[in-house]
Amino acid sequence: MASEEHVDLSVQLPPELGEWLHDEASEQGVPPEALLEQLLSAYRTVSAANEGESYDLDTLLEDREEELDERLETQREEYTELIQDVRERVVQVKRETDRKAAADHTHDELRARLDELATTVEGLEGVRGDLDDLDDSVEELSSELDAGFDNYETILRYLSDTTDDLETKLTKLARLTVDLREEVVRLSAAEARRSSVDTLRLAANREGIERAKCEECSSTVRIGLLTEAACPHCASTFTDIQASDSFGPFGSNRLLTGDAPALPEGAEPDLDEDLDEAFFEEDDRSAPDIEGRE
Numbered sequence: 001m002a003s004e005e006h007v008d009l010s011v012q013l014p015p016e017l018g019e020w021l022h023d024e025a026s027e028q029g030v031p032p033e034a035l036l037e038q039l040l041s042a043y044r045t046v047s048a049a050n051e052g053e054s055y056d057l058d059t060l061l062e063d064r065e066e067e068l069d070e071r072l073e074t075q076r077e078e079y080t081e082l083i084q085d086v087r088e089r090v091v092q093v094k095r096e097t098d099r100k101a102a103a104d105h106t107h108d109e110l111r112a113r114l115d116e117l118a119t120t121v122e123g124l125e126g127v128r129g130d131l132d133d134l135d136d137s138v139e140e141l142s143s144e145l146d147a148g149f150d151n152y153e154t155i156l157r158y159l160s161d162t163t164d165d166l167e168t169k170l171t172k173l174a175r176l177t178v179d180l181r182e183e184v185v186r187l188s189a190a191e192a193r194r195s196s197v198d199t200l201r202l203a204a205n206r207e208g209i210e211r212a213k214c215e216e217c218s219s220t221v222r223i224g225l226l227t228e229a230a231c232p233h234c235a236s237t238f239t240d241i242q243a244s245d246s247f248g249p250f251g252s253n254r255l256l257t258g259d260a261p262a263l264p265e266g267a268e269p270d271l272d273e274d275l276d277e278a279f280f281e282e283d284d285r286s287a288p289d290i291e292g293r294e
Helices: 015-028 032-050 057-100 108-146 152-207 272-279
Strands: 211-214 220-222 238-242 254-257
Touching: 015 032, 057 108, 057 152, 108 152, 152 238, 211 238
Parallel strands: 211 254
Antiparallel strands: 211 220, 238 254
16 A cells, blocks of 8 residues: 555755764764654654644743843852952951951961961852853853754753753852851951950059959969960859959959950851852752653
């Protein structure tokens, strides 16, 4: 019967499409003719499923590209603001440390940690450079679309892979920012403790006091040996020193105790809410599934 006859058809493909077809067939380990038949079969299946409905592929790709560009630009602005905020806070802590320290006194450990923070900030700049590279890749892909590259399946797969890579880099950037915030808070607290014991030593030096009794436990404390403004015997926090009101051996100097002063306002950066919104917001959108159907 006529319907059972086998008809050989010859299809002349454009050079670019033919080259792509041979590359894909070689990668999958199948003959180019078999791969072409699979693509045609998938096209017929999709056409039959749509029941005559048509869609504009260029419009679909342009919408997806614009959406990705907007998300990339928004997140880049947010990360730039966060990096600038952290950099300003690190500089502020370093300036306060240099201002509070005496002329002949240095905090080698603190300076080393600040140098490490500066290195971390440079690493964040490198991540931002990676984001710029991804943006360049998107622009290059847009140029290929304008030039007539019509392999929509490969394009969408590339866009999906690029988006996944971008999200991975953004998560890494979020973790680095959180670690940096915690380190700034720790350094601020350490500097506050150093400042308290320096202030206590300065007050004792002005009064000519070398030893004093803890107001809480009455233990004698050598002020010059203190590493923090706290009693080494009962761990009570010292707030001030009070010289003896009596002369001779009958009176004693006292180290007053109380609650430690709070950290200066702004010492702890409030980045939690920004990080939650910028890095951990769930996104239920995904690249369209247009894998070839047989």
